[in-house]
Amino acid sequence: MEDNKVSYFLLGLGMGVAVGVLFAPKSGEETRELLRGKANEGRDYLRRRTEEVRDSASDVINRGRETLQQQRDNLAAALEAGKQAYRQSVGPETPRGSEGA
Numbered sequence: 001m002e003d004n005k006v007s008y009f010l011l012g013l014g015m016g017v018a019v020g021v022l023f024a025p026k027s028g029e030e031t032r033e034l035l036r037g038k039a040n041e042g043r044d045y046l047r048r049r050t051e052e053v054r055d056s057a058s059d060v061i062n063r064g065r066e067t068l069q070q071q072r073d074n075l076a077a078a079l080e081a082g083k084q085a086y087r088q089s090v091g092p093e094t095p096r097g098s099e100g101a
Contacts, residue, residue, distance in 0.1 A: 006046065006049065009045065010042065011044075013038060013042050016038070017034075017035060017038050020034065021034075044057070068090075
């Protein structure tokens with residue numbers, strides 16, 4: 001969906017420049033400067049969007065890592081609690097061979 005927005009932006013930018021060039025009574029130098037400015041605006045927009053997407057992806061990845069680590073910690077704690085409960089339910093072990101004596 002983000003790709004569509006960027007595509008539509010670039011299409012609109014191109015159409016706007018084309019219409020502006022056709023209908024604006026400007027000299028060649030002014031028209032070239034206008035085109036250069038619009039191209040720079042488009043490049044700046046794409047750079048900002050790329051940075052935003054990269055930052056957003058970084059945030060999501062970091063949150064995922066934190067959640068994964070929390071789940072690992074919870075699992076380790078649950079396993080240890082289960083071992084402890086098992087040890088308590090079994091009670092002290094008796095040495096083998098002394099059961100019938």
